Amino acid sequence: MSFAAMLPRAPIAWLSSDRSHRQREPAALVLTATAGAGRGQLGVRQALLPATQATSRTVARAQAAALANVGRDNRQSDVLPLTERGRRLVSVQEELLDPTGASERAVDTTLAPRLRSLRGLTAGLLDNGKPNSAALLSETGRALRDRCGIREFKLFRKGYFGTPVEESVIQQILDSCDFAVAAIGD
Amino acid sequence: MPAVSICTDPFTLTTQAMARSYGFPGFEYVSIPHPVASLSVAQIRDRVRDLLPGLLRILGVE
Numbered sequence: 001m002s003f004a005a006m007l008p009r010a011p012i013a014w015l016s017s018d019r020s021h022r023q024r025e026p027a028a029l030v031l032t033a034t035a036g037a038g039r040g041q042l043g044v045r046q047a048l049l050p051a052t053q054a055t056s057r058t059v060a061r062a063q064a065a066a067l068a069n070v071g072r073d074n075r076q077s078d079v080l081p082l083t084e085r086g087r088r089l090v091s092v093q094e095e096l097l098d099p100t101g102a103s104e105r106a107v108d109t110t111l112a113p114r115l116r117s118l119r120g121l122t123a124g125l126l127d128n129g130k131p132n133s134a135a136l137l138s139e140t141g142r143a144l145r146d147r148c149g150i151r152e153f154k155l156f157r158k159g160y161f162g163t164p165v166e167e168s169v170i171q172q173i174l175d176s177c178d179f180a181v182a183a184i185g186d
Numbered sequence: 187m188p189a190v191s192i193c194t195d196p197f198t199l200t201t202q203a204m205a206r207s208y209g210f211p212g213f214e215y216v217s218i219p220h221p222v223a224s225l226s227v228a229q230i231r232d233r234v235r236d237l238l239p240g241l242l243r244i245l246g247v248e
Contacts, residue, residue: 114246
């Protein structure tokens, strides 16, 4: 089972390390929480405490504060009056994408019209960089050419399989191809 | 633009969840046996032969 499939539905709260803090503290506590799920939900991100102060008490306090802030209408950053030896927790509301897909709020979407024939068309084959992905796509392109009469196929590659495809690559596919095949989730 | 994604069987739940998140709960994709990373050229050819009908069906090719 994938990590995403194991995530609880709602609320979601998790901890991770964040080394982006300007003061270059050894490790910081980042707490993220959201009351709902799905694309575009508002969540609360709270930071930063040095790891040495990230006791269970401070974690619990930060978690409670984060959950209390979920659902606010504004997206302004707040500096909470919560201090620990003079430090503050900074609360920032931001959009989150729930990888469990528990929310189906955004259903006002439609798929592109289907094709009846591939003859004379150009296929855009998007390789996500996984091993054998390019080989699988190239073989797929050859099969589409030999068996379905596509004019040609073009290979494209994502920068990294774990991140969304770059907009520039999407635009190249849109500009030069008639349909697309992406691989591979493996 | 019509598009088809190819995934291996263990990614079924993740793929469906991602499709729902983006507003396409009925989004179809081609699922093939895992793994692909270790396949030989001949085995890749077999995988493509097996996946092609599903890919064409999703594209709407008659």
